[in-house]
């Protein structure tokens with residue numbers, strides 16, 4: 116992290132000495148007569164006002180010489196230990212190795228315990244038991260300046276290192292608690308055992324998958340670079356027991372005054388990797404468990420953190436010969452999925468993005484910067500390409516493609532310095548058969564290679580590089596703020612301060628198993644950066660993550676074959692039922708469609724007879740008739756319509772019949788009336804004696820009968836014209852015409868006294884109406900009498916035509 120912690124640890128040596136003196140009991144007096152070397156004596160000397168600086172220096176020099184002799188004598192013992200290989204010429208490192216014999220004894224004790232214990236017991240747990248049983252640190256005569264009190268309280272089993280007087284957290288106790296709490300499922304214990312084995316019994320403990328787990332922090336030390344060697348830099352980092360990291364500031368052996376300001380610090384992590392550690396070892400210890408968790412449906416994150424050139428990209432990506440965590444994790448993921456997936460039912464999707472100068476870019480399909488959005492799944496980059504990969508080779512090709520698109524620039528520190536934070540996300544979804552059921556699991560693994568924290572001077576003064584550096588530092592500062600807030604348990608975590616922290620939100624504070632790998636350089640020239648890195652890594656250890664629940668779904672599957680066959684039969688039956696239903700519905704639908712079509716269609720014209728098209732005679736007739744009757748597409752509506760029409764016709768026919776009967780009746784009545792009138796006329800004539808009855812016969816009374824007679828006569832030759840038809844045989848008598856009858860000019864109304872009555876016909880024959888008028892009257896009567904017949908005729912004719 117870019118935040119320096121130097122100010123916290125620069126304490127004067129004198130203060131430290133006095134503090135140590137206060138806190139420790141005086142040691143037994145020395146056997147020889149040499150000047151007192153113990154700090155108590157030293158402090159006594161120092162407190163003596165008569166002792167000058169020269170004496171102090173002499174005492175210290177003597178002590179230093181003696182210490183060197185002791186070291187020389189212990190070299191034989193340390194030659195047998197593994198740390199002999201790592202021994203450097205740095206005095207502090209030599210001091211660390213001073214206690215090798217003791218550590219060897221401890222290791223022997225560990226092995227003894229291992230043999231005694233059951234086979235299934237976690238090696239890491241045993242290691243912790245041993246650590247707990249270790250004796251408390253004894254008083255050490257070597258006094259070094261006190262550093263961060265929080266970090267280095269005690270170093271178990273390392274007397275000399277305790278002499279740093281850097282109060283260290285009781286890491287052994289913490290570790291033991293963690294390890295003891297893991298005595299849960301056998302599977303987990305097995306997993307941890309396997310991991311311990313793979314990690315070379317590093318004792319790294321995973322609490323993944325358990326509620327309230329914390330971020331696991333690992334440290335990796337890279338080998339000294341050629342450039343650094345050439346620059347005469349020396350190793351300032353010592354890794355002990357594959358857990359503890361000792362950081363010492365260099366000082367010249369003869370520069371006694373400089374000793375005052377020497378800084379030494381001690382840290383303890385879940386595991387620490389010295390420079391010869393292989394990539395495979397690092398992967399097995401840090402990430403293998405996370406991959407396992409992903410396969411169980413849990414999310415996992417691994418991020419590499421450190422100064423520029425510290426080996427982050429090497430750890431994450433590696434080289435062709437030594438592939439890194441990303442490559443190994445993907446290979447492992449694919450091979451494990453293949454082994455387990457039920458019926459090969461699995462999918463792996465990946466995305467690869469970078470955060471460069473506070474912009475998010477898609478590395479697999481570069482284009483416009485992406486926008487970060489928060490949804491139910493957490494923070495997502497909108498529009499980020501998700502590639503589905505079916506093999507490791509495909510993933511490798513995509514990874515290579517992405518890395519080519521990644522922003523890297525040469526800096527003074529690193530020739531291929533990553534100028535961006537890169538995040539590879541792999542989503543694995545697969546089905547596995549477990550206790551008769553099929554379980555579908557989805558897990559996400561995020562592999563993050565952060566850009567290196569750096570000092571402006573360490574890289575370049577050029578504008579672009581310095582801008583990049585400023586942005587990198589800004590985002591890493593935001594990361595450190597988030598770590599601080601999380602450690603302190605604050606409610607508000609400032610994730611929004613940078614794109615990087617937004618993207619890491621899930622990994623840091625979400626439901627996720629998270630691993631941090633802090634990369635450090637061994638060079639004393641990078642002391643400040645290494646110290647910063649270790650400080651923040653140590654702080655990150657305290658971050659508690661939320662319980663990581665498995666994202667899985669159980670699909671019920673019958674166990675026995677008989678049950679399966681049963682299920683298959685049931686499914687077949689259901690399937691055929693559904694098919695039948697479908698056919699029925701289709702039929703119904705067709706009928707409805709046809710009916711609606713018929714209802715909406717116009718009457719079809721009669722088919723044009725064609726010898727080729729015409730059907731057989733009988734059919735043709737039927738068809739023709741049906742077309743004519745409109746029954747070819749008989750719908751309920753059309754049927755109803757035709758029925759209504761029939762009823763109307765019947766009604767009309769009835770009416771016609773009734774009318775005809777009425778006409779006949781009226782005719783009869785009319786004839787009767789005429790007859791009555793004739794009789795009445797005759798009677799009147801007879802009464803009045805106007806004509807003797809005998810003469811009556813002679814003088815031709817115009818009656819209907821006579822008319823008929825006359826008509827007959829006319830037909831015989833007398834009345835040849837219509838005007839003659841009504842010629843009265845009596846010349847004096849008024850000729851009674853049809854007009855007379857109808858207009859009441861009847862002779863019957865002629866008064867006997869000669870007076871004209873209304874119906875009286877004057878003696879002088881009134882002028883007869885004109886022929887035209889008579890004709891009109893005749894026509895009227897004609898129409899009156901024959902009208903109903905004619906109407907009836909037309910009506911039935913119309914009905915017939917409407918029927919057709």
Ligand SMILES: Nc1ncnc2c1ncn2[C@@H]1O[C@H](COP(=O)(O)OP(=O)(O)OP(=O)(O)O)[C@@H](O)[C@H]1O
Pocket residue numbers: 336337338340390421422423424425426427428429430529531532533534565566567568634
């Ligand atoms: N464990 C290691 N073993 C061998 N070589 C290493 C190791 N770690 C790092 N290196 C080498 O150190 C150099 C710098 O490493 P790397 O590029 O990984 O640093 P970095 O932290 O990613 O730097 P930056 O932040 O600038 O990108 C590389 O040449 C790399 O090969």
